[in-house]
Each structure stands twice: as structure tokens, then as C-alpha cells.
Amino acid sequence: MARQRKKQKHLRSLAVPFTVAAPAGARIRDRLRLTSADEKVLTEVGRHLGRHARADLAARIRLGQVAAKDTRRASRKKALTAVSSSRWAGAITRASEDQYRLSLRALYDERTGLRRAITTIRTRLAVPCGRRTGKVRGYADPAERFH
Template sequence: MSRHLRSFAAPLVVAPPGGARVRTRLRVDEADEQVLRALGEHLGSLAGGDLAERCREGRLDAKGQAASRRERKRALTAASSSRWAGAITRTSEGAFQLAWRNLVTTQRSLRARLRRIEQRLTVPAAGRCGRARGYGTQAERWE
């Protein structure tokens, strides 16, 4: 059996990037700055109000979420464009869902810690019961 080494293709040389540098800070004159600030304040107040409305509604099923978003978007479209209303309602829904997941995770973590403390309290001081270890001393137990 003869072993043949496979041949490799010639290396591919990629051209250097040809894009322009993008700055994150806009250089605008005073009039444009006032317009941007007013726009930011307006959209920020709409976003805050929409998030507050979404939080008041609480947990919803998929149909409820769709209906809620549709109604909130319709209300926001009266004060802004449909595109901004869609972006605001989508962001509010995402923020609510993230906050809810964080609450559930925190609740699970606290319950797990509580179970651990309860397990340690059932074991005598400086003792063991299976994998559960009691507190080192009686004084530590009551700290």
C-alpha cells in the first residue's frame, strides 16, 4: 500500500480592508444638536411609556403578546412613524421578557440557597448526614 500525500492549493491572499473609518461621535452644528436632542427626548419618552404599559400588562400568552403589541404600536404610531413604533414595541417586549427571565432566575437561585440552608440546619453542628454538612460550630449556626 503506497501512501500519497495530498496536494494543497496555493494560498489565498485576501486584499486588505478598503472600508472607511466610522466614528461613533457625530460632529453636528448647534441647530442639528437641538433637533437630535428633541428627537431623542421624544422617542425616549415614548419608549418609557410603552415599557411601563407592557409591564402593567404582566405575563401574556403568544396571542396576548401579539394583540398587546398591535394595540401599543397603533397608539405609538399616532405620535411617531410606524417604523419607530415597531422598533419601540419590539424593544419593550424584549426588555420585559429579559426582566422576567432575570426574576425567575433570581427566584430559583434564592430558593436553592434556602434549601441549602435548611439542609445544613437539619444536620447537627460539626456533623454530616450524607452529602449535607452541618455548620462547624453551634455559634456559627446561629450567626
């Protein structure tokens, strides 16, 4: 049986360095020029969608902490589609879910911060006034301790 020869590995050759050109497009920032009728229509649409968005968020909160498949998003979206477009209904249900998750995360962070503060106070109370035990410093005097 003949032995197969291993191919020698060669280093890749590097491409010539180059710089990327700056963006050539123009960015235009301007505000909408609305008529008074447009303002009235947008205000009414905002009120209408806002009312339904608040109701959807309240419905999501009532569900509580459930798995993602149990959030009833499809049924909530279907109910919203009856009073708005499917695109708005999808945006509202996504926003409600995002807001709910964000509020849970903020609540969890707040609870964690409070627990840390309680632990710090507890460790400082365990050390006699004016003393230090390891890295933990007790309160300077009884007045500071009970303040």
C-alpha cells in the same frame, strides 16, 4: 423478469484546499460632528421618543404574563404611530417586548437562586453542628449556625 444491477457507489473526490482572503474593505470609525442646533434637535427627539417608549413599556408591564398573541402589540404600535413614525413605533414596541421578556427571565433566575440558597441552608440546618452527613456539612458550632 430481469434483475436490476445496483450501481457501485464511488467516493467523492475532494476539492483542492484553499485559504480565504482577508477582508478588503476599510472600516471607518468616527464620531458625528454635530452643530449645536443638531444637538438640540436630537435631544428633543430623544426626549419625545423616550417618553413614549417608557409609556409603552409601562403598558406592556400592566398587561402581565400573557400569550404572545395577547400582548396587543398592534394596537400599541398604532397608538405610537400617531405620535411618531411607523418605523420608530415598531422599534419601540419590539424593544418593550424584549425588555419585558428579559426582566421576566432575570426575575425567574433570581427566584431560582434564592430557592437554591434556601435549600442549602435547610440541608445544613438538618445536620448537627460539627458533623457531616454524606456530602452535607453542618455548621461548625452553634454560634455560626445562629449568626
